[in-house]
Amino acid sequence: MDARGLAEQLRPLLGDEAIITDRQRLRTYECDGLTHYKVTPALVVLVETTAHVAAVVRACAAAKVPFVARGSGTGLSGGALPHVDGVLIVMSRMREVLEIDRASQRAVVEPGVINVQLTRAALPQGYYYAPDPSSQQVCSIGGNVAENSGGAHCLKYGFTTNHVTGLELVTPGGDVVQIGGKAVDAPGYDLLGAIVGSEGTLGIATQVTVRLTRTPEAVRTLLAAFPHTDQAGAAVSAIIGAGVIPAAIEMMDALAIEAAEAAVHCGYPEGAGAVLIVELDGPTAEVKHQFDQVEVFCRDNGSFEIRIAADDAERSLFWKGRKSAFAAVGRISPDYIVQDGVVPRTALPEVLRRITAISQEAGVRVANVFHAGDGNLHPLVLFDDAVPGESDRAEQVSGAIVDLCIEYGGSITGEHGVGSDKAKYMPRMFSDDDLDTMQLVRCAFDPSSISNPGKIFPTPRLCGEVPGRHKGAHPLADAGLGEVF
């Protein structure tokens, strides 16, 4: 049976209105936040319950039809790119915050809940959800789980994987499994650790239990302008070297500042070759002391203007320029590629100089926005697709930046995920044996490779019967496996 056949099979359960087969409507789902990859799915289903998801996945499994789960579609690596013969399962109708359990510092949510909505739901009780990707106004918790999303504040508070304590998972076989819960350290393998960040290749999360974080007593934010990224980078090293762990340290270079000014008029200091946004939070006395230190480090390293946010409104203005940077680049360039490489923090100044050299040599402009505290770069490679050859040159520059990150012992992706976009770079970072080993996990969860196939791994591993003798497996294993496969 193909995906269209599945539509008829699922119609009685989901209802007409939840099944999309019309070509025009299907095309509205052809891409996620990475818009230059486009694939029209064979079928789109809008699910509302775990039972819906399980039924759709079971039908897919029986028919060996691939499926892709999609949250808000804001991903930047093509992780939710549909499969041409597959079913796109849209999770955004599952958007209930099921429980805010203040006493145990947990929330239980459906995967379609928007990141910032969870924080809004918890704030009245003095809590918030710490991971805050720049897209937090629109991105979903389910998508965050798939991508192990970070955000500006993950320097201090960690990523999605550090905040998820439980999941309800629909396995690629269509079983509903409870993993973890409100308590930590469930016995057995750390399946949560494997699933969070697996980009939808190990199943679909239908309920998520997360840690809530107590709001800090004090938050202080400063914006420091420097003549050049070198000095800003030195200030970052001085801050971290002094044992200060800010909630966030963000940097933008001149071109990124220009774009942000054009788009949102954030009023950053004129003539800055780089700005740093440093945010500290925690107990008031602790923050005050560290904030004074940070100011000194910025001045000592050549900052010519330091602004301190007087209130929440001013803090929001500082952040507005930063959080809108990607979109803002659209004001100064028709097209751009966002990279997400990571380098050891101490290598930042050198890597930035080499990016400048690469950019000048190729005649391709690169704007730099990044999470300086943890060395996560977001170079925006600018080009005009209408000019012949420009997109190829941009792609080459982009690839060269990825190589730089690997050369310095970093990573090809810090928070956007591998998805469709960076699968081709995986062999530059990992050996065949490394990738083969990762795919053992894939084979354990999804031996038929129907859950978001084609993502992460450039070459899929066949999950056939493992060669060799099977020693008398434990009876539980046999019983268990009998049900899974």
Add this chain to the structure above:
Amino acid sequence: MDDVILEHLCAATGGHAVGATEADAVDSMPARWVAVPVSTEETAAVMRVAADHDLAVVVRGSGTKLTWGARPERVDLVLDTTRMDAVVEHASGDLIVAVGAGRRLDDLQTGIVGSGQWLAVDPTRRGTVGGLIATAATGPTRLLHGPVRDLLIGVTVVRADGVVAHAGGKVVKNVAGYDIGKLLTGSLGTLGVITQAVFRLHPLPEARRWVSVPVTQSDRSRAPFDIHTLVQQVVHSQLVPTAVELDRPASGSVTLCLLLEGFPPGVESRTAQALDLMGVGATAGDNAPGWWGAEPLVGGEVLLKLTHEIAGLAHLLTALDDVCAATGLTAHLRGSVAVGAVTVGLAGAVDADTLARCVAGLRERAPSFGGTVVVLEAPGELKADLDVWGPVGGLQLMHAVKRQFDPERRLAPGRFVGGI
């Protein structure tokens, strides 16, 4: 044949393989050989010998937690990691360290303390890095700095078939590929042999204060709720303690202690706030209490690990008291009550039947505190017929993972959940 195997093991390790002695038994299961490879490559060669001769392999570091989990069904070869003890790279500016799996934690900490950093696992102990990952056994500071899984950012592992694989890397922020390191954390050597690890480090705080308060137990039935109330006050405060530990002996004084770390003026003012918050009898000190981070094994050999929803603490304590009353055992509880993970040392007339009743009783009550009950350590004769792990969510997926990584069940067979 045995001679041939030893010869091959010696060839794989440059002569560092011997016949096992009684002291090499794993949880009183005798072993036949011990191999001590010095590198990932030698480890891979050892695992290929094990594959060729169908040897069951148990990985050993300092051997301090070799009795955790169920007793392995068979042990042919003990793979000792202690020669792989090099600090491969300490990039202090980047707050990371790459280290061989056989490095002792106390040696590791001593080596990096000079740069004002530490691996946030306390207290310092002689167990190895590999053992730390395999057992996921962490300490009080996990409250702020996270459990072992969150500190581990890169790993080198030798699979059961001798293939060497890496995952993660040397930077904290990294989402490239599956997080194999987390899967290995707490897997008790059943998925592969960890040979090298990369950890994120934390700056050593300039100031530390421990603030303790005794909790009176005049009315023992009421006490769990008093403790819960006090813990809730601390948990919902904005003091950001590094650790919140409860010590509750079978009888006598109960203590709640929190650790505050940071810059001297900040710690000073937070200490004052904490003393206020914790009420009458609270005191502050510059040193950890003697029991800090230690296993509560006082006059007994049975150690349980219990987890709970943070707000389920009173129910857990009540369940523990009830079960002890019914079985005649005494329980000393200690652990991270703001995380929801504690250990319990059992003493009294512990025999197999009593222990089984105690564990069953606690598991029956586990839904009331929202957690799990695992027997970490018990003498062999007590746990022979006991399910030390209890019910496990996602067990079928775990079996599937094991079958992919170690289809012939060569790595510590039977030691892990569900007979894995």
